[in-house]
């Protein structure tokens with residue numbers, strides 16, 4: 001089995017990461033061989049990175065228990081889908097901070113992106129691909145980009161278009177391939 005995390009990349013009230021993330025989760029849960037878990041950053045109120053040493057030097061000796069729990073949680077997955085907003089042409093600070101807190105836990109695992117915004121969160125996703133490289137993650141080429149998401153979310157439900165579903169299916173297929181390959185390699 002593969003343990004797959006769907007990480008909601010925003011925490012504000014009325015966030016769109018939740019309806020879009022729930023849509024991703026519903027499709028992911030239909031994938032054979034996947035254990036899917038939603039990881040909501042609202043449940044992980046990590047302070048901005050505040051340790052006296054870098055993550056690699058710390059070797060898990062964080063000053064706060066929540067970071068130790070975050071390490072255990074993220075280490076338990078074989079693959080990740082990041083549901084990211086675009087804030088000022090980048091990802092959200094809360095998602096970047098959550099990524100920055102760990103290193104080895106992300107290494108040698110695949111990551112896929114579902115972005116949203118006026119141009120489908122494309123600029124945020126491209127920035128995240130650079131971050132993924134430094135975290136030694138394999139970024140999946142197939143992505144879902146939801147343009148103008150505020151026009152597609154009604155009463156807290158994301159009304160996906162057919163092509164969004166096709167892109168998500170392609171993302172899941174590639175992520176599955178890479179997750180199996182890297183699980184075996186690890």
Ligand SMILES: Cc1cc2nc3c(=O)[nH]c(=O)nc-3n(C[C@H](O)[C@H](O)[C@H](O)COP(=O)(O)O)c2cc1C
Pocket residue numbers: 009010011012014015016017018085086087088089090116117118119120121
């Ligand atoms: C601080 C901030 C900056 C934003 N910058 C961008 C941007 O650069 N590009 C864009 O397409 N949308 C931008 N938006 C609009 C967001 O795409 C939109 O508010 C989206 O719903 C945010 O995701 P969230 O609802 O999950 O928080 C910005 C929103 C905020 C709050």
